Amino acid sequence: MGGTRRSTRNMAKKTTYLTTDDEYEDENKKKKIKRRRQSKKTSTAATSTPNVMIKQEEEVEDIEDFSKEQSFKIRSSLVDWYDNNQRDLPWRNINTSSKAYAVWVSEIMLQQTGVVTVVHYFNRWIHKWPTLLHLSKASLEEVNEMWAGLGYYRRARFLLEGAKFIVQQGGHFPNTLSDLRKIPGIGDYTAGAIASIAFQQAVPVVDGNVVRVIARLRTISANPKLSKTVQTIWKLAGQLVDPDRPGDFNQALMELGATVCTPVNPSCSTCPISDQCRALSVSTHDRSVSVTDYPTKVVKAKKRHEFSAVSVVEIIEDEALMDGPQCNSRFLLVKRPDKGLLAGLWEFPSVPLIGDVDFVTRKDAIDQLLKSFDLEPGSTSNVVLRKDVGECVHVFSHIRLKMYIELLVLHIKGGNRVKLDKENNGWKYVSSKDIASLGLTSGVKKVYTMIQEFRDNIPRKSDKKLSAKSLSKRSCGSS
Numbered sequence: 074m075g076g077t078r079r080s081t082r083n084m085a086k087k088t089t090y091l092t093t094d095d096e097y098e099d100e101n102k103k104k105k106i107k108r109r110r111q112s113k114k115t116s117t118a119a120t121s122t123p124n125v126m127i128k129q130e131e132e133v134e135d136i137e138d139f140s141k142e143q144s145f146k147i148r149s150s151l152v153d154w155y156d157n158n159q160r161d162l163p164w165r166n167i168n169t170s171s172k173a174y175a176v177w178v179s180e181i182m183l184q185q186t187g188v189v190t191v192v193h194y195f196n197r198w199i200h201k202w203p204t205l206l207h208l209s210k211a212s213l214e215e216v217n218e219m220w221a222g223l224g225y226y227r228r229a230r231f232l233l234e235g236a237k238f239i240v241q242q243g244g245h246f247p248n249t250l251s252d253l254r255k256i257p258g259i260g261d262y263t264a265g266a267i268a269s270i271a272f273q274q275a276v277p278v279v280d281g282n283v284v285r286v287i288a289r290l291r292t293i294s295a296n297p298k299l300s301k302t303v304q305t306i307w308k309l310a311g312q313l314v315d316p317d318r319p320g321d322f323n324q325a326l327m328e329l330g331a332t333v334c335t336p337v338n339p340s341c342s343t344c345p346i347s348d349q350c351r352a353l354s355v356s357t358h359d360r361s362v363s364v365t366d367y368p369t370k371v372v373k374a375k376k377r378h379e380f381s382a383v384s385v386v387e388i389i390e391d392e393a394l395m396d397g398p399q400c401n402s403r404f405l406l407v408k409r410p411d412k413g414l415l416a417g418l419w420e421f422p423s424v425p426l427i428g429d430v431d432f433v434t435r436k437d438a439i440d441q442l443l444k445s446f447d448l449e450p451g452s453t454s455n456v457v458l459r460k461d462v463g464e465c466v467h468v469f470s471h472i473r474l475k476m477y478i479e480l481l482v483l484h485i486k487g488g489n490r491v492k493l494d495k496e497n498n499g500w501k502y503v504s505s506k507d508i509a510s511l512g513l514t515s516g517v518k519k520v521y522t523m524i525q526e527f528r529d530n531i532p533r534k535s536d537k538k539l540s541a542k543s544l545s546k547r548s549c550g551s552s
């Protein structure tokens with residue numbers, strides 16, 4: 074939301090969106106490390122005493138390797154535990170030639186949200202596109218619709234591009250790390266997951282859960298976001314991976330992190346590898362130390378504050394319809410640029426602002442924008458209603474966007490001058506009936522819900538008890 078780039082007046086800020094959320098994350102890798110226990114800082118080697126030692130970043134490469142015996146113990150305990158405790162998840166039950174495809178889709182979704190939500194999205198996805206070939210024939214619009222609500226839409230686009238890529242190469246899912254890395258959107262983590270789970274290659278997988286478990290097993294205090302630390306953890310994970318059951322082992326390690334060795338309340342008493350855990354050993358000897366001191370917490374970067382004016386433009390065929398249901402009205406949707414934040418997704422027309430500006434200024438900016446869509450409120454169309462509906466804040470991983478929402482109901486003079494049924498390049502009209510079923514982003518959905526609530530309270534002409542409250546301004550989530 075909030076970034077339709079059309080020429081507007083001076084008050085509209087020229088905003089350059091960061092290309093992707095992932096790139097933003099990269100930018101922040103150099104941020105300061107929060108040291109929770111400054112008093113324990115020392116330059117002494119961490120393994121020489123039961124006290125927690127905060128290591129210098131450059132010391133991380135000195136972390137001791139797992140011995141063969143330790144690796145063996147951890148492996149066998151973890152795989153046994155997994156055999157008895159693994160969750161029943163739909164992608165684990167697919168053992169056909171589509172196994173790699175299922176692992177790929179599930180792993181990409183799991184990078185977005187928790188397992189419970191992913192199960193629902195995964196089942197819908199596989200029902201619509203049961204194989205790689207089916208997905209390769211989908212449109213970006215369909216994929217975005219299916220992905221709506223998961224966020225990071227770039228990942229959905231990469232799934233589609235990846236499917237097309239593999240089909241172009243002959244349709245066989247690559248089974249080596251190096252070939253998997255050639256697929257658009259597949260990085261080290263996803264390549265490792267597919268190679269080990271679908272093709273039984275003895276390669277490690279490192280996600281946030283694995284980082285946490287290994288940091289605790291080895292009392293690693295270095296910033297887990299630094300590349301040196303990440304490299305060390307990949308190396309240690311590689312020492313642990315079970316050559317006989319690599320896929321199960323990797324899933325077991327991730328599952329342990331997700332269900333037992335959790336960030337805040339790890340269940341060490343039920344942990345199958347507690348006898349190999351240094352953090353537990355240290356914390357048992359020194360009560361001022363907790364296993365949750367590992368890995369070091371990293372201060373998150375502050376979100377950038379942005380502002381935008383959003384106009385929900387509703388075209389009605391007959392002014393009298395304002396007094397009835399919305400079944401004949403249409404809403405203007407605008408496509409975002411093909412690159413950048415929420416690339417290629419549909420949203421209500423919007424203008425970036427330099428900050429909090431008044432309604433009149435916002436209206437002027439929106440009017441300028443609407444000319445791009447052959448709309449000139451008050452000139453080529455009657456303004457049936459124009460109301461400042463309220464504000465809505467939507468938070469991205471790196472941006473806090475405050476949207477000022479208006480409802481602009483227009484009736485086109487002299488009939489349908491606007492070709493409502495024709496999808497123009499970059500904008501279209503969608504019926505009020507269809508808009509609810511479109512795969513809109515959660516930010517756009519919030520705005521639409523606000524508008525619906527506002528519109529439902531517009532008094533009918535027959536309603537004599539017109540309440541000033543009924544048209545009061547709102548914020549998203551209010552009723």
Ligand code: SF4
Nearest residue numbers: 334341344347350364
């Ligand atoms: S003993 Fe506790 S801290 Fe150590 S790996 Fe197990 S759950 Fe995590």
